[in-house]
Amino acid sequence: xxxxxxxxxxxxxxxxxxxxxxxxxxxxxxxxxxxxxxxxxxxxxxxxxxxxxxxxxxxxxxxxxxxxxxxxxxxxxxxxxxxxxxxxxxxxxxxxxxxxxxxxxxxxxxxxxxxxxxxxxxxxxxxxxxxxxxxxxxxxx
Amino acid sequence: xxxxxxxxxxxxxxxxxxxxxxxxxxxxxxxxxxxxxxxxxxxxxxxxxxxxxxxxxxxxxxxxxxxxxxxxxxxxxxxxxxxxxxxxxxxxxxxxxxxxxxxxxxxxxxxxxxxxxxxxxxxxxxxxxxxxxxxxxxxxx
DNA sequence: GTGATTGCAAATCTTTTGCACTAAA
DNA sequence: TTTAGTGCAAAAGATTTGCAATCAC
Numbered sequence: 001x002x003x004x005x006x007x008x009x010x011x012x013x014x015x016x017x018x019x020x021x022x023x024x025x026x027x028x029x030x031x032x033x034x035x036x037x038x039x040x041x042x043x044x045x046x047x048x049x050x051x052x053x054x055x056x057x058x059x060x061x062x063x064x065x066x067x068x069x070x071x072x073x074x075x076x077x078x079x080x081x082x083x084x085x086x087x088x089x090x091x092x093x094x095x096x097x098x099x100x101x102x103x104x105x106x107x108x109x110x111x112x113x114x115x116x117x118x119x120x121x122x123x124x125x126x127x128x129x130x131x132x133x134x135x136x137x138x139x140x141x
Numbered sequence: 142x143x144x145x146x147x148x149x150x151x152x153x154x155x156x157x158x159x160x161x162x163x164x165x166x167x168x169x170x171x172x173x174x175x176x177x178x179x180x181x182x183x184x185x186x187x188x189x190x191x192x193x194x195x196x197x198x199x200x201x202x203x204x205x206x207x208x209x210x211x212x213x214x215x216x217x218x219x220x221x222x223x224x225x226x227x228x229x230x231x232x233x234x235x236x237x238x239x240x241x242x243x244x245x246x247x248x249x250x251x252x253x254x255x256x257x258x259x260x261x262x263x264x265x266x267x268x269x270x271x272x273x274x275x276x277x278x279x280x281x282x
Numbered sequence: 283g284t285g286a287t288t289g290c291a292a293a294t295c296t297t298t299t300g301c302a303c304t305a306a307a
Numbered sequence: 308t309t310t311a312g313t314g315c316a317a318a319a320g321a322t323t324t325g326c327a328a329t330c331a332c
Contacts, residue, residue, distance in 0.1 A: 115254030135265035
């Protein structure tokens with residue numbers, strides 16, 4: 001048995017962050033974290049749960065996504081008005097966002113170098129720097 | 142009379158982009174562009190219009206903001222789920238966003254250097270690069 | 283006149299909320 | 308038990324839409 005992050009159980013993850021491991025949270029954690037990094041919306045995750053015969057209400061999906069975000073298991077990405085994406089990759093990294101298809105993709109953290117940052121407004125501290133590279137599908141002529 | 146951008150009339154701006162200069166568009170353009178750069182939401186702009194005794198429906202405010210964005214008079218900035226800001230500064234620049242207060246501020250384009258960009262996904266072209274520096278108010282102890 | 287634009291109200295969509303019910307410890 | 312968590316349905320927000328009335332040209 002190795003100890004790579006993909007082998008951490010859903011139960012273990014929940015315990016590690018102090019969230020009570022309920023049936024729903026365990027099931028959603030499995031959907032989210034077993035497999036490679038991904039970006040999901042609440043609605044998408046609910047649909048997946050449904051497809052996997054997991055009974056979870058949409059309200060609980062929202063609660064869970066926000067709780068996971070609060071404890072650092074997920075990261076919220078805002079690229080479109082009126083819809084939130086949740087990213088299972090919480091490492092330092094940035095995003096490509098295709099305005100044509102709505103597809104969001106990770107960019108490895110070290111392949112975008114943001115130079116010296118300007119000092120933040122007085123009385124504030126930087127909490128995060130988001131870089132979103134917006135792209136468009138080439139016109140198909 | 143100088144020719145700085147602040148002296149361009151609302152009428153002139155609309156003509157320049159080929160939008161029919163209606164009473165509402167002229168009034169909103171005045172609110173938006175007479176004065177320094179700003180970030181507004183649809184609701185804020187409607188409130189300002191109301192305060193200035195300009196009769197405009199919210200639907201028209203939305204239409205107008207989107208039309209102005211399409212023709213390059215405004216730029217849409219998405220930092221929070223569920224709310225769009227429109228920026229009257231369409232030059233190349235980035236933003237500070239205070240998660241505590243919701244305040245959005247411009248960062249001059251040249252004070253954030255984004256290094257070599259990774260190549261965009263196959264079949265796509267970069268349309269824009271957004272850098273959002275998220276900050277938080279210092280805890281007041 | 284004629285087509286573009288507007289206003290209004292209803293509809294849509296995502297997300298949040300209140301509260302009775304259920305489950306974890 | 309006791310308290311945290313869940314589901315449902317209603318509510319809340321922001322934005323969009325349909326269509327008749329109005330305006331710019």
